[in-house]
Amino acid sequence: MNTEDLGKSKILNLLFKPAGMMMGSKLRAWLMSPVKTLQGAGIEPGQTILEVGCGTGFFTIPAAKLIGDEGCLVAMDPSAGYIEQVSRKVHGAGLTNVRVVRRDALDTKLDTASMDRVLLFGVIPFPLLPLNRLLPEMHRVLKPEGTLAVWLFPPRVHFWVPKSILQSGMFSYAGKKNGVYNYRRG
Numbered sequence: 001m002n003t004e005d006l007g008k009s010k011i012l013n014l015l016f017k018p019a020g021m022m023m024g025s026k027l028r029a030w031l032m033s034p035v036k037t038l039q040g041a042g043i044e045p046g047q048t049i050l051e052v053g054c055g056t057g058f059f060t061i062p063a064a065k066l067i068g069d070e071g072c073l074v075a076m077d078p079s080a081g082y083i084e085q086v087s088r089k090v091h092g093a094g095l096t097n098v099r100v101v102r103r104d105a106l107d108t109k110l111d112t113a114s115m116d117r118v119l120l121f122g123v124i125p126f127p128l129l130p131l132n133r134l135l136p137e138m139h140r141v142l143k144p145e146g147t148l149a150v151w152l153f154p155p156r157v158h159f160w161v162p163k164s165i166l167q168s169g170m171f172s173y174a175g176k177k178n179g180v181y182n183y184r185r186g
């Protein structure tokens with residue numbers, strides 16, 4: 001399925017609607033601080049970041065604020081509805097350092113070795129993002145000293161994911177902070 005089909009799939013859009021309401025809910029914002037989680041990924045001013053599966057932008061706006069005007073955030077999602085929502089939020093917040101892109105993260109079309117950080121926040125495991133295809137693409141877009149940051153939801157259910165990332169041989173473990181697993185590009 002290509003991005004066009006992904007974004008237009010009736011079944012996916014049916015699922016995306018309630019999922020989007022939960023992702024962007026006030027309860028979620030009350031229960032967890034997106035800034036704290038982003039700090040767990042070592043987000044700093046001036047960085048270039050790829051956010052895979054930005055959804056409704058729960059992490060997008062705080063991440064863009066953390067990297068500041070010198071940084072650049074690429075917020076990527078195949079869903080046209082989510083991309084519209086995030087674009088509106090970015091515009092409303094007056095942010096000029098975000099590129100909101102409707103695309104499949106399995107084929108980002110981004111330059112090789114162009115990213116300081118890749119964020120996989122609440123997106124794996126997911127049938128449309130198989131690790132055996134996603135990890136090589138993330139490895140390709142990261143700079144040699146770049147890092148992959150993974151936040152799993154629900155946290156303990158997907159205990160096998162960190163092991164699978166290491167078993168890929170493309171990343172080495174760099175520690176866990178604020179619930180975020182960090183990996184150096186190997």
Ligand SMILES: C[S@@+](CC[C@H](N)C(=O)[O-])C[C@H]1O[C@@H](n2cnc3c(N)ncnc32)[C@H](O)[C@@H]1O
Nearest residue numbers: 023053054055058077078079104105121122128
């Ligand atoms: C559970 S949501 C998480 C959204 C957001 N990261 C958050 O925590 O609020 C998973 C997101 O992954 C996106 N997604 C699914 N397949 C994808 C793909 N192949 N490439 C990029 N994003 C994808 C979905 O559209 C959805 O927005």
